[in-house]
Structures are given as C-alpha cells and as structure tokens.
Amino acid sequence: MMKSFKIIIGLMFSVMLFTSCQEDDLGLDTIVVPSNITVSTIVSEDGSGIVEFDARADNAITYKYVFGNGETKVAPGGAYSHAFSESGDYTVSVVAYGTGGTSSSTTVDVSIFVAYEPPQDLIDKLVGDGSKEWRIYAEVPKHFGLGPIDDTEIAQYYGAPSNDKSGTGMYDDRYIFREDGTFVHITDNTNDEPETNPEGTVFGRINFIDELGGCADCEVQGADVLNIPYNDYTENWAVIAPGGAETIALTGRGFIGYYTGGDHRYEIYDGSIPNQLILRTTDGNNEFDWWFILTSEDENAEGSEGEESFQSQFSTEVWADEFNGDALDTDKWNYEIGNGTNGWGNGEAQYYTDSEDNVKVQDGNLIITAKREAESGFNFTSARITTKDKYEFTYGRVEVRAKLPAGSGTWPAIWMLGAEWPEEAWPGVGEMDIMEFVGNNPNRISSALHFPGNSGGSAILGENTEVTDVTSEFHVYEVEWTEDKITFLMDGESHLEFDNSDATPFNDDFYLLLNVAMGGSLGGSIADDFQESSMEIDYVKVFQ
Structure with missing residues (x-):
C-alpha cells in the first residue's frame, strides 16, 4: 500500500512539473526575425544635403542606419534625418x-x-591652426540656456x-574641428598631463x-544629469x-556642451565676434532650442574674459x-x-525723416x-529715433548689436x-555716446561722455578702438552704468572707464537714441560719389 502511495505521489509531481514547464514555455516571447523591410527617402531640394529616412519592417523593435564612412545612427522609430556634406551617390x-x-537588413x-x-573665413575660424580648441564660454551670462524653438x-x-554650471562636467570639455572633417571632443582637458587620459565626464538631459x-x-538635478562618465x-x-x-552638423553621438539628443546640428546664430560662436540646437523632443556660447580663448590667457575681465552687474533684461x-x-x-538748429548743433548736412526709405524694419533688423x-x-536724408518719454531709466547695461554704414561723411x-x-x-x-x-576714419570706433566742463572738444574720450570690419x-556695443562707474565696451572688451559721482549728471534718467548723420563737425567731408549707406541693428537691450 505504501509503495502504491509513493508511485501516485511521484506521478502527481511529474504532472505538476510538466504542467509548470508548459506554462513557462507559453510565457516566453516568440523570437521572430524582422521581415518586409522598406525604406522611404525624401531628399531636400534646397541644396542643403539633408535626407529624411523612414524605415519600416514587420516584427522590428528598433533600426540602425550605417553610412559609408562608418557612421551609424540608431533610430528606435525608424525615422532619421541625415545631413550629407558633399554631392554624390x-x-x-x-x-x-x-x-x-x-536582425535583417537592406x-x-x-x-x-x-x-x-561654406565661406573659407568660417572654416578658418573653426579650424584655426589645426589644434584650435573651443570651449563653453563659462565667464559670460547666458553661455548656456534654453528657449522656444x-x-x-x-x-x-x-x-x-557666469560659471553657474561648475562641477557638472561641462566646463572642462574641449571641441576641435579639424580640417579633414573630424570632430574631436575632449571630455576632460585637465587630466591630460603628463600623458593623454581619455577619461572624463559630460553633462546632459x-x-x-x-x-x-x-x-x-550619476547625480540628477531636476532634468539634468551631471558628470556622466x-x-x-x-x-x-x-x-x-x-x-x-x-x-554645424555632427555625426553619430557628437555633441557640444550639453547632450540634448536630436539631430546633432548646431545653427551658427552669430559667428561675427572674433574667437566666439553663438550656437543653438533643437532637442530630440522638439521641445526647446538650447543655446551655447563658445570661445576659443583660453580662460587663463591674457586678454580673455577670465578673473580679471569685465563682469557685468546686470543680468535681468528689462527692456528690448x-x-x-x-x-x-x-x-x-x-x-x-x-x-534741428544748425544741423542739431553740429552743422550736419542731412534732413531726418520718417520715410521707409530712411528707416525700416526688415528681416529682423532695424535699417537706418x-x-x-x-x-x-x-x-541728404536719414533718420533719428529715440525712446524719449517712452522708455527712460537710471543705471543698467545697454547692449546693441549693429553693423555700421560705410562711406566718407557718414557719422552713425x-x-x-x-x-x-x-x-x-x-x-x-x-x-x-x-x-x-x-566713415572718414574707418579703422576706429569711439565712446564719449559729455557734461559741464567736459563737452564738445573737451569730452571724456576713451582709447580709439582699432577695428577692421565694423x-x-x-x-556688440555696450555701456555699463552704475552710480560708481560708467564703462564702455565693444564685443565685451572695455575701452573707456569713468568714475561716476554725485557731481555728474549721470545719476538721473536717460533715454536712447539711434541715428546716422552726414558730415558736420565730426563726420567731415562727404564723398562726391556717396549715394547711400545703412546702419543695421539686430537688437537693443537694457539689463538691470
């Protein structure tokens, strides 16, 4: 009887085990090779070299594109936009x-x-001597940020x-654009002495x-991930x-400053300032544009915006x-x-109008x-505009980005x-000022202060800043105005400082003026063949 009982128990255990295994087998995913791969392409017609790829296949969970130069791109949904830099098949x-x-492929x-x-001067700016290193311009406000697309x-x-993201893995990165088309991202430039050490950290979304x-x-702050190895x-x-x-189009996982996914393209929003680039890129969610200011100046180099450089006290935009x-x-x-009276007191030769021939807004610029x-x-005709009675203020920083008119006799x-x-x-x-x-002296710009005892030919003048391409x-032309000091700058470099005090008139409201005069006491003789020229202004901003 006991023997029969043992046999029955053994049979029951075997049935239970078999049933359990059957249930486990039914829970496994069936392995199926993707099939019926199709790839559609849309080639841009604007000569930009951009192609929109869209791959589809039965039973596929992700896709990878492999290009002839060895570059690869994983596209979970199958869609991918790629920028080719040269014509060809x-x-x-x-x-x-x-x-x-x-996997399966086609x-x-x-x-x-x-x-x-691309213009050669832009390539030369990016590449330099072949070892030129770019970095995030940590010393200036808004060197990193985001906004609407x-x-x-x-x-x-x-x-x-300034320097707000210290310790995140961003500021020690260096970026090299080589003439042969390779992009080198050094993820920590502080550990390469005495030997090159490829280890570093980066910063991303x-x-x-x-x-x-x-x-x-890794440490997570909000939506930021810090110091990713x-x-x-x-x-x-x-x-x-x-x-x-x-x-700038980067291949693969190449990125600058802060990893945002997306197509790894960085629009050069402003490349006009020497040794500086302002870039923006749209993230992978198509949610924000991310902004970066780069510089090729070393933070410790003489003349760069390091510890001894000018630092603004004002960072909140109050009017623009x-x-x-x-x-x-x-x-x-x-x-x-x-x-005015006697050419606005200067013997100027123009008559100011409100005609669109003299002042207009076009393509994001004011044109005088x-x-x-x-x-x-x-x-001669021209234009002069002011913010009198509409915007007046005491103390702050004024920033104006402008391109100036050319020609003998012009006086913007x-x-x-x-x-x-x-x-x-x-x-x-x-x-x-x-x-x-x-225009008669096209190799310099100047700034000045006029007040009782220091006006006309006795104005307070700064150094004549040498220029070649204004x-x-x-x-960018700026003034930083406080109750203690007034500082005039071009592209972030100071060229006139004045100690303000209660004895000056620079402690009450002022308003802004923009104009292009012709001739007069400073503009001088006007060229016989002069016909017209314009000052273009991208923006005017006031910070307090």
Missing part, C-alpha cells in the same frame, strides 16, 4: 532588429546635391549666469543621456546651410527691441524730424539709411541723453 545600409537580437541608394559651400532671443526661458550609455549612479571620442563635422542658416516685426514699433520709439536725396533744402551713433533735455540745456543734462563711427560684420 551614396548607399546606406538599414538594419532592423527584432526580439532576441535577431540597402537604399540616394543621390545628393549639395549647393552650399526658432526664437531669436538668446536663452529666453533660462540663461545660466535626463532620458536622452541614455543614448550615451546612461549612468545609474564618457571618454574622449571622434566623430565627423561639416557646415551645411538648411534654409540658408549656416549650421529685436525688430522682429515689419515696421518700427512706435510704442517704443519716436521719430525726430528735420535738421542715409541717402543723397534733396529734402527741405538739404542734399548709438547714444543716450539726459531725460530733462530740452527743458534743461545741454551739456548740463549729460550725454553718453555708446558708439560713434566716422561696416561688414555685426558687433
């Missing part, structure tokens, strides 16, 4: 991956026409204050950073121009005009019409044009005047 391999590591051929050829204001939502391998133990690496780079916007409309905003600006044109007894100015004028006489109200330029390139 290309064969691209597409791999579809299924469960259990199974190839697709594309013919590319690239119409854009396609917005023209740098880092509208958030702009990092949560979830996107998983594309670099992730980091379970990542070695030096090499990718490829090219300058393309989708929609006419010069853009970026000229994004189709006409001058008369809620912000006034037109001044006429020639001086023309040889008869008007009200004068041989970006300046400020005491708000009590004309009720109070000049120079008692005070005058701050942020920038003056004379009529062909945009530059």
Whole structure:
C-alpha cells in the first residue's frame, strides 16, 4: 500500500512539473526575425544635403542606419534625418532588429546635391591652426540656456549666469574641428598631463543621456544629469546651410556642451565676434532650442574674459527691441524730424525723416539709411529715433548689436541723453555716446561722455578702438552704468572707464537714441560719389 502511495505521489509531481514547464514555455516571447523591410527617402531640394529616412519592417523593435564612412545612427522609430556634406551617390545600409537580437537588413541608394559651400573665413575660424580648441564660454551670462524653438532671443526661458554650471562636467570639455572633417571632443582637458587620459565626464538631459550609455549612479538635478562618465571620442563635422542658416552638423553621438539628443546640428546664430560662436540646437523632443556660447580663448590667457575681465552687474533684461516685426514699433520709439538748429548743433548736412526709405524694419533688423536725396533744402536724408518719454531709466547695461554704414561723411551713433533735455540745456543734462563711427576714419570706433566742463572738444574720450570690419560684420556695443562707474565696451572688451559721482549728471534718467548723420563737425567731408549707406541693428537691450 505504501509503495502504491509513493508511485501516485511521484506521478502527481511529474504532472505538476510538466504542467509548470508548459506554462513557462507559453510565457516566453516568440523570437521572430524582422521581415518586409522598406525604406522611404525624401531628399531636400534646397541644396542643403539633408535626407529624411523612414524605415519600416514587420516584427522590428528598433533600426540602425550605417553610412559609408562608418557612421551609424540608431533610430528606435525608424525615422532619421541625415545631413550629407558633399554631392554624390551614396548607399546606406538599414538594419532592423527584432526580439532576441535577431536582425535583417537592406540597402537604399540616394543621390545628393549639395549647393552650399561654406565661406573659407568660417572654416578658418573653426579650424584655426589645426589644434584650435573651443570651449563653453563659462565667464559670460547666458553661455548656456534654453528657449522656444526658432526664437531669436538668446536663452529666453533660462540663461545660466557666469560659471553657474561648475562641477557638472561641462566646463572642462574641449571641441576641435579639424580640417579633414573630424570632430574631436575632449571630455576632460585637465587630466591630460603628463600623458593623454581619455577619461572624463559630460553633462546632459535626463532620458536622452541614455543614448550615451546612461549612468545609474550619476547625480540628477531636476532634468539634468551631471558628470556622466564618457571618454574622449571622434566623430565627423561639416557646415551645411538648411534654409540658408549656416549650421554645424555632427555625426553619430557628437555633441557640444550639453547632450540634448536630436539631430546633432548646431545653427551658427552669430559667428561675427572674433574667437566666439553663438550656437543653438533643437532637442530630440522638439521641445526647446538650447543655446551655447563658445570661445576659443583660453580662460587663463591674457586678454580673455577670465578673473580679471569685465563682469557685468546686470543680468535681468528689462527692456528690448529685436525688430522682429515689419515696421518700427512706435510704442517704443519716436521719430525726430528735420535738421534741428544748425544741423542739431553740429552743422550736419542731412534732413531726418520718417520715410521707409530712411528707416525700416526688415528681416529682423532695424535699417537706418542715409541717402543723397534733396529734402527741405538739404542734399541728404536719414533718420533719428529715440525712446524719449517712452522708455527712460537710471543705471543698467545697454547692449546693441549693429553693423555700421560705410562711406566718407557718414557719422552713425548709438547714444543716450539726459531725460530733462530740452527743458534743461545741454551739456548740463549729460550725454553718453555708446558708439560713434566716422566713415572718414574707418579703422576706429569711439565712446564719449559729455557734461559741464567736459563737452564738445573737451569730452571724456576713451582709447580709439582699432577695428577692421565694423561696416561688414555685426558687433556688440555696450555701456555699463552704475552710480560708481560708467564703462564702455565693444564685443565685451572695455575701452573707456569713468568714475561716476554725485557731481555728474549721470545719476538721473536717460533715454536712447539711434541715428546716422552726414558730415558736420565730426563726420567731415562727404564723398562726391556717396549715394547711400545703412546702419543695421539686430537688437537693443537694457539689463538691470
């Protein structure tokens, strides 16, 4: 009887075990190789070299694109936008991956026409002598930030204050653009002595950073992941121009500053300032534009913005005009019409108008044009606009990005005047000339202060800043104004400092003025063949 009982128990256990195994087998995913791969392509017609790929396959969970130069791109959804830098015929391999590591592949051929050829001066700026290193410009405000997509204001939502991201894995990175098209990202430039050490850390956006391998133990602050271990690496780079916007395109996982996923393209928003680039890129969620200011100056180099460089006290934007409309905003600006008294006191030869021939807003810029044109007894017309009674302020930083007119006799100015004028006489109200330029002396710009005892030929003048390209390139002109000091700058470099005090008129409200004069006491003789020339202003901003 006992023996029979044991046999029955054994049979029951066997049935239970068999049933359990059957249930386990039913719970396993069936391994199926992806099939029916199709790849559609849309080749851009603007000569930018961009191709939109879209792969589809039955039973696929992710896709990988493999390009002829060895570059690869994983695209979980199958869609991927790739920028080719040269014209030609290309064969691209597409791999579809299924469960259990199974895969199948196909190839697709594309013919590319690239119409854009980057200017040599831009390539020279990026490459330098072949070992030129770029870095995040940690010393300046808004060197890193984010804002709405396609917005023209740098880092509208958030702009990092100077050195705000120390210790995150961003500031010790270096970026090298080599002439052969390779992009080198050094992830820690502080550990390469006496021997090169490829180990370092980087900084990036949560979830996107998983594309670099992730980091379970890294510190997370909000949506930022700090100090992700990542070695030096090499990718490829090219300058393309989708929609006419010069853009640095990086291959593979190549990135700059802060990893945001996306297409790894960085539009050169502003490349006009020597040794500096302002870039923006759209993240992989198509949610934000991310902004970066780069510099090729070493933080310890003489003349760079290091510990001894100028640091603004003002970082909050309180007033601005970026000229994004189709006409001058008369809620912000006034037109001044006429020639004033004796050419506004300077014997100037122009008559100021509000005509669109002389002042207009176009393509994101304010354009003030001086023309040889008869008007009200004068041989030239131009424009002068002010913020009097519409925006007046005491203390702050004024920043104006402008390209200046050319030609003998031109006299453009970006300046400020005491708000009590004309009720109070000049120079008692005070005058701050942020920038003056004379076409008859095209190799310098100047700044000045006018007040009682220091006006006309006795004004407080700074060093004559030597320039070469202010009529062909945009530059940033600034004044930093406090109760203790007034500092004038061009592209962040100071060229005039004045100790302010209670004895000066520079402690009350002032307003802004923009104009292009012709001839006069400073503009001098006007060329016989002069016809017209313009001052273009990208933006005017006030910070407090």
